[in-house]
Amino acid sequence: MSRFEPWSEERTVEIVAAHLHLEGPLMPILHAVQNAYGHVPEEAIPVIARELNLSRAEVHGVVTFYHEFRRELPGKHVLKLCRAEACQSMGCERLVERAEERLGVECGATSADGRVTLEAVYCLGLCATAPSAMLDGRVVGRLDAGRLDQLIKEAQT
Numbered sequence: 666m667s668r669f670e671p672w673s674e675e676r677t678v679e680i681v682a683a684h685l686h687l688e689g690p691l692m693p694i695l696h697a698v699q700n701a702y703g704h705v706p707e708e709a710i711p712v713i714a715r716e717l718n719l720s721r722a723e724v725h726g727v728v729t730f731y732h733e734f735r736r737e738l739p740g741k742h743v744l745k746l747c748r749a750e751a752c753q754s755m756g757c758e759r760l761v762e763r764a765e766e767r768l769g770v771e772c773g774a775t776s777a778d779g780r781v782t783l784e785a786v787y788c789l790g791l792c793a794t795a796p797s798a799m800l801d802g803r804v805v806g807r808l809d810a811g812r813l814d815q816l817i818k819e820a821q822t
Contacts, residue, residue, distance in 0.1 A: 669703035669738065676701065677709050681716040691717060691727060695734055704735035732787065739782040740775040742820035744768075745799040746808075748785045751792035760796055760813050761785070767817050781820040 670676060680697045684690040694713060698705050705728050714724045728734045746752075746761050761772060768776050768783055775782040791797035794806025800816050808816075 670701050672702050672706045672708055674708070674712055677712045678716060681713055685716075691719070691724065695724075695728060699734060703738045707736070732785070737775075741780045742801050743782045743784060743799075744816060744820050745784045745786040745789070746772070747787070747789045747791070747795070747797045747799075749788040749792075752796040755795040757796035757808075760798075760808060760810070763810060763813060764817065767814070776821075781817070 677698060680701060681690075681694050684694045684697060687693055691713070694717075695705055698709055698713070702709070710724045710728065711721050713719075714721045717724075728736070744764065746757060746764060748757055748761065764783055765771055768781055770776050770781075770783055772783050772785045786799065789797045789799055789804055791804060791806040796808045797804060797806045798808050798813070798816060799805070800820060805812060805816065
């Protein structure tokens with residue numbers, strides 16, 4: 666059973682309506698859509714554009730500009746590895762390579778069994794404890810090969 670709702674135009678309109686009181690509601694709407702559906706479905710873009718009186722290109726541009734928005738459903742678990750400067754200086758690229766090797770996917774992809782989506786993130790705010798990662802919303806600092814292997818093991822269960 667999926668933890669996300671199936672996409673529907675009616676539900677998307679409800680999500681938009683719940684955020685119309687905000688100044689600049691597009692970003693909160695896109696986050697809410699992704700929380701509901703697991704990603705921002707292509708079908709949602711014209712609905713959001715219509716409801717906000719924006720062009721499809723404007724909405725599409727925001728979805729594709731920000732790395733946080735997914736265009737496809739994620740795996741059961743999402744492992745994010747920080748690739749910002751502080752983490753780079755502490756060896757995150759070796760950890761990214763290790764994760765890609767262990768999971769058999771490149772950053773931005775989901776393992777063949779659908780269990781783990783590996784994503785790059787460009788700052789988790791843990792610069793003092795770099796390198797860092799996030800598994801399903803839980804942040805982990807001082808990441809090393811052993812801790813990474815443990816996170817991957819957790820995600821594969």
